[in-house]
Amino acid sequence: MNKETYERLTLDLEDRSYDILVGENLVTNAGSLVRPFIKQDRTFIITDENVARHHLPTLEAALRSKNIESHALILPFGEQTKSFAQLDRVIDFLLKHNIDRKSTLIAFGGGVIGDLAGFAAAVVMRGIDFIQIPTTLLSQVDSSVGGKTGINTARGKNLVGSFHQPKLVLADTSLLETLPNRELLAGYAEVVKYGLINDPQFFDWLEDKAHKIIAGDISARTHAVLVSCAAKAKIVALDEKESGARGLLNLGHTFGHALEAEAGYNGSLLHGEAISIGMVMAHDLSAELGLCSEQDAQTVRAHFKNIGLPISTDYVSSNALGGKKLEVSRLMDHMSRDKKVSNGRLTFVMTKGIGQAYLDNAVDMAVVSDFMKRFIA
Numbered sequence: 544m545n546k547e548t549y550e551r552l553t554l555d556l557e558d559r560s561y562d563i564l565v566g567e568n569l570v571t572n573a574g575s576l577v578r579p580f581i582k583q584d585r586t587f588i589i590t591d592e593n594v595a596r597h598h599l600p601t602l603e604a605a606l607r608s609k610n611i612e613s614h615a616l617i618l619p620f621g622e623q624t625k626s627f628a629q630l631d632r633v634i635d636f637l638l639k640h641n642i643d644r645k646s647t648l649i650a651f652g653g654g655v656i657g658d659l660a661g662f663a664a665a666v667v668m669r670g671i672d673f674i675q676i677p678t679t680l681l682s683q684v685d686s687s688v689g690g691k692t693g694i695n696t697a698r699g700k701n702l703v704g705s706f707h708q709p710k711l712v713l714a715d716t717s718l719l720e721t722l723p724n725r726e727l728l729a730g731y732a733e734v735v736k737y738g739l740i741n742d743p744q745f746f747d748w749l750e751d752k753a754h755k756i757i758a759g760d761i762s763a764r765t766h767a768v769l770v771s772c773a774a775k776a777k778i779v780a781l782d783e784k785e786s787g788a789r790g791l792l793n794l795g796h797t798f799g800h801a802l803e804a805e806a807g808y809n810g811s812l813l814h815g816e817a818i819s820i821g822m823v824m825a826h827d828l829s830a831e832l833g834l835c836s837e838q839d840a841q842t843v844r845a846h847f848k849n850i851g852l853p854i855s856t857d858y859v860s861s862n863a864l865g866g867k868k869l870e871v872s873r874l875m876d877h878m879s880r881d882k883k884v885s886n887g888r889l890t891f892v893m894t895k896g897i898g899q900a901y902l903d904n905a906v907d908m909a910v911v912s913d914f915m916k917r918f919i920a
């Protein structure tokens with residue numbers, strides 16, 4: 544068995560604080576790593592078909608080697624799994640196995656599995672413990688950290704959910720070796736987000752190292768995951784339930800979530816692809832309003848384009864809508880259900896330049912609508 548090597552970060556949330564281990568061969572050694580965080584010798588793994596095919600036997604063997612029993616539920620892969628129907632399946636599986644309040648659930652997958660299983664853990668028996676073992680770049684740099692869990696509804700993304708923090712996060716970068724390139728790129732969009740929010744040096748580093756991260760360079764990948772998790776942990780520690788600063792982690796998401804809703808959660812537009820376009824839109828809108836320089840907006844656009852991420856809504860039209868143009872009124876309707884709406888006003892994540900994102904509740908929706916008409920044209 545290969546020895547695990549990792550670095551440890553801590554998300555500081557008083558009695559809900561937890562460690563995030565970032566490194567290699569963590570799943571192979573999961574038995575000893577999770578042992579201190581479980582209250583029973585029985586665990587429940589929620590995963591999807593792809594992760595199960597590549598990695599479930601390793602996780603099961605690692606738990607077994609430390610005399611930890613595990614029961615796995617294997618769900619279909621893809622965004623449509625973040626649904627009431629699959630939540631019902633997860634909860635029924637847990638109850639069928641007679642879980643109790645001391646049971647621990649292991650979310651073993653990407654953001655879809657983490658969000659769904661985390662939400663099931665939040666609500667079953669009014670809340671049981673869970674551990675995140677994220678298997679995609681996106682989930683290792685973002686979704687496994689911070690405790691946002693939930694599912695989509697017919698009316699939009701993540702509209703039902705809960706804040707429920709995991710007890711431990713094991714971000715095993717060796718798992719990324721089996722991840723398809725399109726998924727790696729989608730996860731990379733959330734990495735860039737941290738540079739664009741408040742870390743221009745990290746963005747500069749990414750300008751230099753992006754291709755290495757995608758190509759599989761271990762040290763570049765590990766550094767990217769560590770910087771991203773540290774950035775997220777810092778924001779979440781300040782504002783766990785998103786009453787202020789945490790909203791910055793939504794850079795590009797108001798536009799992105801509306802695009803995902805229109806595309807239909809069927810794999811034609813991945814979350815990371817949607818927010819790549821959304822972050823370009825946030826920078827372009829900021830530039831149009833004279834808040835940020837046109838040069839910075841162009842640098843952002845070029846960065847995403849050079850690595851192979853979509854930067855235009857044409858991608859959505861051709862991939863998801865059979866060539867049909869997006870309708871601004873429909874996008875505006877989705878945006879009206881963004882969770883940053885309060886008293887009918889939407890707070891946008893705008894920017895004064897690369898690494899200078901800020902929350903702005905004074906953006907006129909008529910201006911946004913006009914901007915979108917030009918952006919989509």
Ligand SMILES: NC(=O)c1ccc[n+]([C@@H]2O[C@H](COP(=O)([O-])OP(=O)(O)OC[C@H]3O[C@@H](n4cnc5c(N)ncnc54)[C@H](O)[C@@H]3O)[C@@H](O)[C@H]2O)c1
Nearest residue numbers: 593620653654655678679681682685686691718721722814
């Ligand atoms: N809770 C949060 O804070 C947060 C943050 C960002 C995104 N999200 C959510 O995360 C979701 C997207 O997550 P994602 O991009 O990880 O997608 P995902 O969970 O759908 O995984 C992407 C694909 O990769 C496959 N896969 C996963 N790990 C693999 C591996 N190691 N090898 C081979 N295939 C593998 C999956 O089966 C799936 O087909 C969205 O629903 C988004 O809203 C949540």
Ligand SMILES: O=C(O)C(=O)C[C@@H](O)[C@H](O)[C@H](O)COP(=O)(O)O
Nearest residue numbers: 685689691700701789792793796882
């Ligand atoms: O953790 C957060 O806070 C985020 O906003 C991270 C986002 O990348 C993520 O997509 C999140 O699920 C969006 O949450 P929502 O509250 O806008 O639904």
Ligand SMILES: [Zn+2]
Nearest residue numbers: 733796814818
């Ligand atoms: Zn996101």
